[in-house]
Amino acid sequence: MVKKWWKEAVIYQIYPRSFMDSNGDGIGDLKGITSRLDYLKYLGVDVIWLSPIYQSPNDDNGYDISDYRNIMDEFGTMEDFDEMLEQAHERGIRIVMDLVVNHTSDEHEWFMESRKSKDNPYRDYYIWREGKEDGSAPNNWGACFGGSAWEHDDETDMYYLHLFTKKQPDLNWENPKVREEVFDMMTWWCDKGIDGFRMDVISMISKTAEMPDGEVKDIYGNPNPYCINGPRVHEYLQEMNEKVLSKYDIMTVGETPAVTTELAKQYAGEDTHELNMVFQFEHVEGDGKYGKWTDKKVPLIQLKKIMSKWQTELYGKAWNSLFWDNHDQPRAVSRFGDDSPEYREVSAKMLATCLHMMQGSPYIYQGEELGMTNYPFRSQEEFRDIESVNAIKEWCDSGVVSMEDFWPCLLKKSRDNARTPVQWDDTENAGFTTGTPWIGVNPNYTEINAKAETADENSVFHYYKKLIALRKQNPVMVYGKYELLLEDSEELFVYTRTLEEEKLLVVCSFSDKETVFEIPDEFVGKACLIANRENAYDKKRVVLKPYEAFVLR
Ligand code: TEU
Ligand code: CA
Numbered sequence: 001m002v003k004k005w006w007k008e009a010v011i012y013q014i015y016p017r018s019f020m021d022s023n024g025d026g027i028g029d030l031k032g033i034t035s036r037l038d039y040l041k042y043l044g045v046d047v048i049w050l051s052p053i054y055q056s057p058n059d060d061n062g063y064d065i066s067d068y069r070n071i072m073d074e075f076g077t078m079e080d081f082d083e084m085l086e087q088a089h090e091r092g093i094r095i096v097m098d099l100v101v102n103h104t105s106d107e108h109e110w111f112m113e114s115r116k117s118k119d120n121p122y123r124d125y126y127i128w129r130e131g132k133e134d135g136s137a138p139n140n141w142g143a144c145f146g147g148s149a150w151e152h153d154d155e156t157d158m159y160y161l162h163l164f165t166k167k168q169p170d171l172n173w174e175n176p177k178v179r180e181e182v183f184d185m186m187t188w189w190c191d192k193g194i195d196g197f198r199m200d201v202i203s204m205i206s207k208t209a210e211m212p213d214g215e216v217k218d219i220y221g222n223p224n225p226y227c228i229n230g231p232r233v234h235e236y237l238q239e240m241n242e243k244v245l246s247k248y249d250i251m252t253v254g255e256t257p258a259v260t261t262e263l264a265k266q267y268a269g270e271d272t273h274e275l276n277m278v279f280q281f282e283h284v285e286g287d288g289k290y291g292k293w294t295d296k297k298v299p300l301i302q303l304k305k306i307m308s309k310w311q312t313e314l315y316g317k318a319w320n321s322l323f324w325d326n327h328d329q330p331r332a333v334s335r336f337g338d339d340s341p342e343y344r345e346v347s348a349k350m351l352a353t354c355l356h357m358m359q360g361s362p363y364i365y366q367g368e369e370l371g372m373t374n375y376p377f378r379s380q381e382e383f384r385d386i387e388s389v390n391a392i393k394e395w396c397d398s399g400v401v402s403m404e405d406f407w408p409c410l411l412k413k414s415r416d417n418a419r420t421p422v423q424w425d426d427t428e429n430a431g432f433t434t435g436t437p438w439i440g441v442n443p444n445y446t447e448i449n450a451k452a453e454t455a456d457e458n459s460v461f462h463y464y465k466k467l468i469a470l471r472k473q474n475p476v477m478v479y480g481k482y483e484l485l486l487e488d489s490e491e492l493f494v495y496t497r498t499l500e501e502e503k504l505l506v507v508c509s510f511s512d513k514e515t516v517f518e519i520p521d522e523f524v525g526k527a528c529l530i531a532n533r534e535n536a537y538d539k540k541r542v543v544l545k546p547y548e549a550f551v552l553r
Helices: 030-035 037-043 078-090 109-114 176-192 233-243 261-267 300-313 344-356 386-397 403-413 450-455 460-473 475-479
Strands: 011-014 047-050 067-071 094-099 150-153 158-161 196-199 251-255 277-279 361-365 481-485 492-499 502-509 515-518 528-531 541-544 549-552
Touching: 030 037, 030 078, 037 078, 037 450, 037 460, 067 078, 067 176, 078 094, 094 251, 176 233, 233 261, 261 300, 300 481, 300 492, 344 460, 344 502, 344 549, 386 403, 450 460, 460 475, 460 528, 475 492, 475 502, 492 515, 502 515
Parallel strands: 011 047, 011 361, 047 094, 094 196, 196 251, 251 277
Antiparallel strands: 150 158, 481 492, 492 502, 502 549, 515 541, 528 549
16 A cells, blocks of 8 residues: 555644634634644644635635635734744644635625626626526525525526525536636645645535436435536546646545545545545434434444445545544534543543544544533524524424424534534633633533643543554554454444554444453454553453453554
């Protein structure tokens, strides 16, 4: 397998709005990030993935960009950016930018021009269609955050496509001018010295020309087969690779909803000249009751099956990202572990072990290294995310589900769970801001915070630090072949990694009870690389404590 720095890297995702506020306005910013680079250096991460920091009206917290070459006022200035980049590089940390080019903001200059008239030079930068004869939308597609995917525009009496909110019109990638604009902008950032791109919903940039009605699921038709992994997506990415990516030593990761392992081999194949790796969602999806909404946990057997499929099918052919959570997902320990006071720390460490020992580039979402938990929302008014706000309208206000039934789903799955401020210390507002935070701070910051955890060698933080360091010393963690054991166990996630003479056994208990495990003969008496509990692994039969995890070599 070809060795690459980005295969060996550990990536830390920053959601700038909630990371660190430097000026007391309650909103995280670039100076705040710069002030915490030493913390990240101490943790040992190689790369920062920065969620969008560009000029934006913030309908979707920066994923609606109105100017790709300027910094959002609330986050600071271009000088602040340059300073942050320089300071990061001085510490050996690379910076990967979020690239959101499936859509722009409706306040982007291109769109403001585009909507003016049918013959405006920017008209074809976006996807415009006539309504049906009765004046209704061109087709039945629903948008990801509720409502129709089409918005009627009075100016020209036509509809534009928006797969997300109506303030996020989709760019028309069929138009070569759009592609040139995007590639120019990317080149501009690369020349500034950034280290790569995380490409937002990049699997959605190509739409089938005919745009037929989708199969109706709830209220709207599902656009999925016609706008995800569309007919020209690989052509566009190869063009992007040729014109931009191949000219720099950068890391590229495609956020690819609905990608299959087969398609991943094309998007992120060893020699397909598209992207370095995919970021796929199969293990955090498909558990929904109302669309994505549910309050149930995925059974371990199903989780193992999905994750193992990605491990084996991509081996030697393509590269994957490893993650339990990000800014769109609930907190890992609350979702896959156990966030009760008794088991929070140990289950957070277990999850970290399980993920970091797999093949792929591990992503740590801000606060995950502290074992931060979901937020105890008390009322609807506490939600900030447009997805949650719209979901309440679409599912409850319309009468499809009662608020009583929907509330537990919101608690479990709202994206706001991940967006509460990073808990730095036990002072007011967790040390995130001296002002009023834009979103609630989790009240458990008095217990769970970076200051306490960096001072405690047994903390979740130090466990992550150790895992990151182990990765640097053990190529088998990066390049080894994966094999699942005990596939039918409902409590244990057990696998091996093998690279030539090196072999690891990874054992993780997802159970809150004791479990008996028999160590395979070849590992009896072998050295323990890392463990989250006190136990002896030198005999065959081990009684595992709740959420125990260990690795033998
Ligand atoms: O997310 C794309 C995506 O697939 C989401 O619809 C995801 O499934 C959803 O958030 C789960 O609840 C990306 C960004 O990560 C997200 O923050 C943006 O809102 C979205 O694109 C639009 O840019
Ligand atoms: Ca601020």
